[in-house]
Amino acid sequence: MIKDDVLKNIENVYTNPSSCRNCRMNSLCISTSLRPEELYKLDQVIKRGSPFQAQQAIFKSGDKYSSVYAVRSGSVKTSCIDADGREQVTGFYLPGEIFGWDGLADNFHHNTAVALETTSVCEIPYHQLELLVSTTPPVNRHVMKLVGKEINADQKLIALLAANSAHQRLASLLLSISARLAQQKLSSTRFRLPMSRGEISNYLGLTVETVSRAFSYFQRAGYLKVNKKEIELIDKRRLERLLTNPEECD
């Protein structure tokens, strides 16, 4: 019977280690709060390709928009080319996070997405997701939530860039990464930054020198320890206070 077949597949969802059901990321990702039937449908639609190498593009600006992506392991930056032809980093994505909504408006990507290290992603073909959305209201609600998160993240960055000092911007990025790692039950105090100083400074609207000096200052002030990309947050409390206060310098 067809019905038996479906049931057997639903069972697979429970045992297949690469299914959404068993994915370590599922609490953040697209499958959150879906019921088994919905999860099964989603699982059917997701493509799990081979990993991307560091610096490899997942999609490029101008590409036809066909999918959104969830980071499974590794990390990704998205960037666009602005009016004067320079790259502008618009986001960093860690495991469990979704990227690729930038093609929604006109079916072409405006961003380029690049793996920052060896990275595997789940590809969710947008056309399929659209079908799922229109037949399964909880999926619709969840997709809108994810898109909403992207909007809120972008607006948070706007506020950061418009009104905060170099120290505040870097502190904010470090605390954001820390909090996002915590959500994945990873250490929020010791971690390795997947991106270069150049990528950080570009994202924060600063120069590499300023970012480098900010790291040195934070270390001197005892807020953290840096060794290249290795970070240990020592006094998170004071970093947080930096964000709200006009900054008591040196």
Add this chain to the structure above:
Amino acid sequence: MIKDDVLKNIENVYTNPSSCRNCRMNSLCISTSLRPEELYKLDQVIKRGSPFQAQQAIFKSGDKYSSVYAVRSGSVKTSCIDADGREQVTGFYLPGEIFGWDGLADNFHHNTAVALETTSVCEIPYHQLELLVSTTPPVNRHVMKLVGKEINADQKLIALLAANSAHQRLASLLLSISARLAQQKLSSTRFRLPMSRGEISNYLGLTVETVSRAFSYFQRAGYLKVNKKEIELIDKRRLERLLTNPEECD
């Protein structure tokens, strides 16, 4: 008969001056590219309240998210309160444009929306829109397009704030407003800015003094004429060149 009733209502869509069908904005707004039946359903759902006065809030940060809004006439700013308690303007919305997606992620508004002048809006109750989305694929596609536009606009602003000078930022805002007015078949060279210098400078991550000086510089350089909020763009070409070039000063 019920069917006759429906037909009669569809007819009303054609004659009722406040229906989406007859709205001057409909080429930009949510009703674009919808077929008569879909348009009719949308029309049924939209609330058209009495206009808001200047400075009046349409929704406030923390409000339960229940609707998105289309500007019918007038204009709106959205802003949020950032970490250190100061206001940060995140967007300006002109006739035909949609705002209010900031509540999508968690059903609470993160922004406050305020009328910049006497403004009338169409309110689209989100729950109803959600129903419409799940029963009418073209509506779904259109809603995703609109949300995508918001994401792209936010990312464009990120790039502007991260990498552009004061002159470039102001030029970019003026050209953006000009282009958006043109879409409404309004003059793209002579217009009245609905927002104050303070709101412009906040949005662009600058001070009022810097914005004021930039206006004066543009006028001296013959790019435009300013009289308080009245703007006449004289040399749009050169303003555009400002955005791409490292800026040939004075």
Add this chain to the structure above:
DNA sequence: AAATCAAACTGATTTAGATCAACTCAGCGT
């Protein structure tokens, strides 16, 4: 292990825009 090269750090100097301080001007109420 010497040579090459890029990323990151640090110091000296410059500068765009912030800050501080007047001043102008258009309402607006009395």
Add this chain to the structure above:
DNA sequence: ACGCTGAGTTGATCTAAATCAGTTTGATTT
């Protein structure tokens, strides 16, 4: 017709971050 208020402009000064100019480190090649 009067000051009063707040938005906007302009000028003088200050400063955070950019720019310019090395230096250090570490990875990769030979």
